[in-house]
Amino acid sequence: MERTRGDLCPGVFRPWPADDGALVRLRIPGGHLARTTLSALLDVAETYGDGRVHLTKRANLQLRALPMDDDSVPAEAVDAIRTTGLLPHPDHELVRNLLVSPLTGLHGGRADLRPVTTELDERICATPSLAKLPGRFLLVLDDGRGDLVDRLCDLGLVALDAETVQLRIGSTHWGPVVPLHEAAARLTGLARAFQQVRDNAWHVDELPVPPASHDADPHQPAASDPPAYGEVVDGITHVEVPDGVLDRTTLEALGEHLVVTPWKSLISIAPQVVE
Structure with a gap:
């Protein structure tokens, strides 16, 4: 394009x-x-x-x-x-677009993606050239429950088990299967490679030459729906936020730790769960 x-x-x-x-x-x-x-x-x-x-x-x-x-x-x-x-990270504020399974490490899923999310964000913000990525460039990390596996993305991963993931390169191409502990470095490298060749493209899907692709691993999860509103498990609640608009009244009913979801809602977590 x-x-x-x-x-x-x-x-x-x-x-x-x-x-x-x-x-x-x-x-x-x-x-x-x-x-x-x-x-x-x-x-x-x-x-x-x-x-x-x-x-x-x-x-x-x-x-x-x-x-x-x-x-x-x-x-x-x-x-x-x-x-x-x-x-x-003011220089990188536009490019810290990491969408992650909201319940990862809290309930369900195949792997806890919180550490890799933190590492990936740190690596991106420590790489000056990546501050010039498009603000629409999106990384999507699915912890194997399938809640984000069908999301359009530029780069990402899907957990196959607690220690292994398959990378995503664009919305329809699969990358290699790699250990979870290598994923942040591999994705940062792919983001740098995109930045070097993108010209005016905003997304990997817009590159004139499709990325090299691997077969989808047979352990890929099927796409799944978001959790229902209400208690997910003791101490964790999926809270509806009407029209995705949060005011002071809504905030007062929430727990001490929150997760913003891609469904314009919140996961509310009680203190004992975080501890």
Whole structure:
């Protein structure tokens, strides 16, 4: 696909000028955050925006109706967002797009993908060239339960068991089967390779030459539905967030640790589960 401009995915330093004011997006790799952190972000929304936090299909967070000075959010609003702790890597804020099975390591699944998610995020943010990836570039990690196996992606993996994964290269191509502990390094290398050849492409699927492909491993899981709303298991609840819009009233009913899901909902986790 021929592109004549860069992508315009919003971030704190690249807001989108929506009809109601500036829209900014905060990436939450893996979706995990404390309720106190979300409360602090609601403080920002109530002070500068529409008073709510908006969930996205990539398990990220958005603020709307922020003020705009020329093409930027005012410095005091940026500083308020920074104090929430949700902007740890400003240079890479647009590219920390890691969508991960929300219940991984908490309940079900074949592997705990939380460590590989953390390592992958750290590797991406430690690689200066990857700060220039498109803001739409997406990595999708399915822990073997099948909840994200059919998601479109640029790169990703699917767990085959507790120690082995198969890489994804684009939405329809499979990469090699590798040990889980190698996955973050392999995916970072593939992201660097894409950055070197992408020209104006935003996605791996848009490359003129399809990536080398492997057969899907026979242990690949079938696609599965999201968990039903309500208690998943003792101490873990899947909470519906109507229209993906979170306000102070909704927040007060949640546990101390949360996971933002790609279904515009939240997993609420009781303290004893986190411990």
